[in-house]
Amino acid sequence: MKKLLIILISSSFLFSCKKDYQAPVPDFASWAPFNDPSAASLNIVSRSALEGVYTLDKGADMFGGLAAVKWSYTHNGNDTTFHVSGFFGKDISYFICQGKRLNDSILFNGYWRKMVSTETGIVRLTIGANEGGSLILSRNPVVTRGSIVIKGMFGNGNELPGNELSMVYERKLNNSLSPFLIMAHRSGGRTSDLLPASENSVEMILKTPEFGSTGIEIDVRYTSDGVPILYHDNTLNLRVVRKSGLTGEIKNYSFSQLSTFIRLINGEKIPTLRQALDAVVYRTDLRFVWLDTKFDGPIDEVRAIQKEYLQKAAAAGRSLNIVIGIPGEDQFNSFIALPNYQNTPSLCELSIEQVEQCNALVWAPRFTEGPQNEKVALIHGQGRLAFVWTLDVPEYITNFIQNGHFDAILSNYPTCVAFNYYVHQ
Amino acid sequence: MFINNHKGVLLLLAACMAVNTSLAQTDVKIDRGINRKKSLVLYLGGGVSQYTAPINTQPIGLQTSISRVAPTGTIKIMWHPQYRLRLGVESGYVDFYSYKLKNGNKNGNVRLSAVPVLVTWSMVIIRRLQVFAGFGSYFFTTRLNYEGSVKSSSHSLGSNIALSYVQPISKNLGISAEAKWMDAFQTKDHALSLQLQMRWKFLEW
Amino acid sequence: MYLRNTLSLILLLFMVQKASGQDTSFHPKHAVMFFPYPMYKKERWRSSIGFQLLTTPEDITEETRIRLPVLDWHGIKRISDHVTVDGRLLSQVLQNHLSVGLHWMKPITKNLYLSAGNDIGYWFGFLKFAGFNSEASGWINYPNFSVGYKTNRELLITFKAQCSINLFYKSANGTESFSSSNTFYNGETFTLALEQPFYNKKHLTLAFSGISNKFLWQTWALFYKTDRKLFYPQITVGFIL
Numbered sequence: 100m101k102k103l104l105i106i107l108i109s110s111s112f113l114f115s116c117k118k119d120y121q122a123p124v125p126d127f128a129s130w131a132p133f134n135d136p137s138a139a140s141l142n143i144v145s146r147s148a149l150e151g152v153y154t155l156d157k158g159a160d161m162f163g164g165l166a167a168v169k170w171s172y173t174h175n176g177n178d179t180t181f182h183v184s185g186f187f188g189k190d191i192s193y194f195i196c197q198g199k200r201l202n203d204s205i206l207f208n209g210y211w212r213k214m215v216s217t218e219t220g221i222v223r224l225t226i227g228a229n230e231g232g233s234l235i236l237s238r239n240p241v242v243t244r245g246s247i248v249i250k251g252m253f254g255n256g257n258e259l260p261g262n263e264l265s266m267v268y269e270r271k272l273n274n275s276l277s278p279f280l281i282m283a284h285r286s287g288g289r290t291s292d293l294l295p296a297s298e299n300s301v302e303m304i305l306k307t308p309e310f311g312s313t314g315i316e317i318d319v320r321y322t323s324d325g326v327p328i329l330y331h332d333n334t335l336n337l338r339v340v341r342k343s344g345l346t347g348e349i350k351n352y353s354f355s356q357l358s359t360f361i362r363l364i365n366g367e368k369i370p371t372l373r374q375a376l377d378a379v380v381y382r383t384d385l386r387f388v389w390l391d392t393k394f395d396g397p398i399d400e401v402r403a404i405q406k407e408y409l410q411k412a413a414a415a416g417r418s419l420n421i422v423i424g425i426p427g428e429d430q431f432n433s434f435i436a437l438p439n440y441q442n443t444p445s446l447c448e449l450s451i452e453q454v455e456q457c458n459a460l461v462w463a464p465r466f467t468e469g470p471q472n473e474k475v476a477l478i479h480g481q482g483r484l485a486f487v488w489t490l491d492v493p494e495y496i497t498n499f500i501q502n503g504h505f506d507a508i509l510s511n512y513p514t515c516v517a518f519n520y521y522v523h524q
Numbered sequence: 525m526f527i528n529n530h531k532g533v534l535l536l537l538a539a540c541m542a543v544n545t546s547l548a549q550t551d552v553k554i555d556r557g558i559n560r561k562k563s564l565v566l567y568l569g570g571g572v573s574q575y576t577a578p579i580n581t582q583p584i585g586l587q588t589s590i591s592r593v594a595p596t597g598t599i600k601i602m603w604h605p606q607y608r609l610r611l612g613v614e615s616g617y618v619d620f621y622s623y624k625l626k627n628g629n630k631n632g633n634v635r636l637s638a639v640p641v642l643v644t645w646s647m648v649i650i651r652r653l654q655v656f657a658g659f660g661s662y663f664f665t666t667r668l669n670y671e672g673s674v675k676s677s678s679h680s681l682g683s684n685i686a687l688s689y690v691q692p693i694s695k696n697l698g699i700s701a702e703a704k705w706m707d708a709f710q711t712k713d714h715a716l717s718l719q720l721q722m723r724w725k726f727l728e729w
Numbered sequence: 730m731y732l733r734n735t736l737s738l739i740l741l742l743f744m745v746q747k748a749s750g751q752d753t754s755f756h757p758k759h760a761v762m763f764f765p766y767p768m769y770k771k772e773r774w775r776s777s778i779g780f781q782l783l784t785t786p787e788d789i790t791e792e793t794r795i796r797l798p799v800l801d802w803h804g805i806k807r808i809s810d811h812v813t814v815d816g817r818l819l820s821q822v823l824q825n826h827l828s829v830g831l832h833w834m835k836p837i838t839k840n841l842y843l844s845a846g847n848d849i850g851y852w853f854g855f856l857k858f859a860g861f862n863s864e865a866s867g868w869i870n871y872p873n874f875s876v877g878y879k880t881n882r883e884l885l886i887t888f889k890a891q892c893s894i895n896l897f898y899k900s901a902n903g904t905e906s907f908s909s910s911n912t913f914y915n916g917e918t919f920t921l922a923l924e925q926p927f928y929n930k931k932h933l934t935l936a937f938s939g940i941s942n943k944f945l946w947q948t949w950a951l952f953y954k955t956d957r958k959l960f961y962p963q964i965t966v967g968f969i970l
């Protein structure tokens with residue numbers, strides 16, 4: 100019996116260190132000045148004026164020495180919601196806030212997060228009237244170095260903020276590589292990144308502009324009744340969906356069955372490709388969609404939807420490109436079997452010869468080959484774009500932006516790409 | 525309990541070893557196992573299982589009933605060497621859970637069952653009482669009836685641990701009562717079962 | 730906090746045992762690898778060959794799960810009765826880990842043994858095909874502590890606790906490279922090892938480990954390291970030569 104006890108006690112250690120990680124967005128709603136009835140939205144002039152690169156006076160040990168501050172928006176019918184995001188250089192950290200004016204001051208209320216860990220908390224910032232508030236709210240603000248000071252506090256979890264954060268305006272955001280694209284993997288990030296919405300969901304598509312994304316990659320599969328949906332894995336598993344009793348390959352189930360029984364990890368339904376593109380076209384200002392084909396076989400249905408939504412985007416006055424991804428030989432063969440494939444916008448991950456053969460708009464090599472500046476120049480010379488995927492190591496993101504010539508970086512950490520791109524000189 | 529109380533576990537370990545220390549000076553009989561026979565033993569039986577993991581289907585909100593209790597069965601063959609630790613293979617069948625669903629005028633039902641295939645070790649801890657621990661895979665089958673029928677399969681790494689009491693009824697036959705914890709840890713499915721099994725020592729040398 | 734509690738209680742345990750009897754029944758046929766037996770004079774070397782099976786966390790590595798076993802060679806060289814050099818080679822061909830360290834063993838009673846040691850490990854991996862042009866290497870330090878309990882019917886039970894401290898990391902992709910000599914506490918591994926003779930009196934090692942690490946060398950090519958500790962269950966099977 101003694102041996103059993105020793106074995107049981109020892110065994111208990113084996114699994115004692117297993118942790119389930121979470122990083123829930125803290126409840127930042129209850130800040131009285133921000134909720135003051137006289138607090139009002141900022142206009143486009145003010146929002147544009149305060150975008151820029153800031154130097155951190157206080158909080159640099161937590162977030163790094165620089166911040167890139169940028170606005171984003173999403174539509175819901177006639178309503179537009181604006182968020183101001185700050186992208187930092189340390190530990191893939193960022194803040195996302197709503198902004199308002201109160202008298203001659205500007206208030207930011209929201210949360211911060213570090214992507215390398217589960218650290219998060221409330222952040223409350225103010226631009227005082229004499230510290231740039233009045234300037235930003237003027238009709239024609241001329242912002243110069245040191246003319247805006249954003250001050251405030253940040254906290255841990257749901258605790259009231261108690262740590263100082265202070266940023267001083269340094270310069271405008273970099274736009275030198277324009278139109279450089281910040282592409283978010285799986286519409287915004289993986290489930291393992293503990294973001295507030297699930298990967299490949301409509302909810303994530305609506306969140307991703309807050310992370311600095313200007314384009315998205317989404318994964319397309321077919322259900323058993325031929326409906327293109329967004330889903331990455333081959334199988335229904337607990338990484339992506341909640342427990343339901345349904346197991347095995349997702350292609351075994353019809354869309355009705357999936358829609359009734361399956362919820363993604365944060366409670367969303369698996370969207371159809373149409374639902375996802377509807378959100379992109381009518382509710383965001385995203386400029387690029389990469390449809391990563393996770394299936395073998397005919398691409399006709401996806402091609403028809405691509406064409407339909409390119410037309411809808413054009414009709415809505417949107418500058419949007421949607422490309423069909425060609426990740427392997429099977430998809431390449433299916434693609435070149437399409438009628439008129441040479442005029443179908445595509446992104447090819449294969450050799451440059453195959454890029455030329457299918458007349459892909461984009462060549463997208465894996466980052467593990469390095470910046471490949473000569474090949475990128477060759478592709479540019481052919482009037483095509485070059486994207487690199489999936490780049491998550493901050494040091495590599497910095498190197499690719501500083502020394503590479505790619506037109507887009509696909510990453511699970513668009514906030515890190517945004518920081519490196521916007522502060523680049 | 526152990527997992528949530530590391531200090532308690534260590535104190536228990538210390539206490540256990542302190543008890544052992546007091547025994548250390550006694551004349552402990554060393555059983556080298558040289559004269560023991562080796563054998564192959566078959567266990568075959570069945571019982572009921574209770575699914576013990578949460579079923580997180582509430583967001584759907586359409587369930588009419590969830591059934592967590594179902595029949596289960598086990599077959600295993602163990603090699604008993606002359607030493608303490610025994611080795612074998614185990615399989616069987618378990619219905620983890622099933623539920624019905626009503627969505628407007630549409631009805632549906634889901635059943636999740638599994639066939640474990642595990643490498644199993646066992647050890648007698650006191651006379652007639654054995655502990656078993658297995659590690660391997662659970663092969664799942666989902667049967668869904670809702671706007672058509674689907675049968676779909678997957679698998680998960682998993683383990684089990686069991687406590688078994690054997691009542692001999694002849695030289696080679698016995699009846700055992702077994703309490704077993706089954707855990708498919710990749711899919712977070714686990715169940716507790718109670719079974720009656722026949723134990724047959726079918727080969728000895 | 731947890732580590733401090735653990736270490737202080739292990740120290741307490743050690744003190745409890747300190748006053749008790751010495752080993753008098755060492756039996757050289759117990760040629761085991763995990764159990765902290767001293768190596769007495771006639772024995773110079775002891776080694777085992779086997780494999781490790783590890784499962785990676787599904788939420789991070791997704792469907793790209795490592796299923797390949799790791800070839801495991803483990804050798805012990807006697808320095809004195811109670812001190813050994815412990816060497817280990819783990820290989821998956823494209824990624825490999827070598828370690829060497831000094832271990833000190835102490836019999837406490839006829840049935841209870843302790844050991845403490847420190848190993849230093851070097852790992853390296855390379856992927857040069859299918860769009861990959863990657864390589865990486867690093868140094869890791871492993872302080873460890875074991876408690877062994879010998880049952881009366883030749884089953885030897887060992888509980889081993891091991892820390893992992895990352896000393897150096899270097900990786901390269903194409904022309905891009907990155908290195909860090911930032912030393913950090915990487916995590917801990919708890920192992921329950923069972924060892925006994927099975928066939929022809931040859932000993933078999935069966936060890937179950939729970940690894941909780943920020944970085945695990947076998948996953949260098951799969952994902953970017955975070956400050957989160959990930960859990961890897963592992964089984965080791967060794968045939969003692």
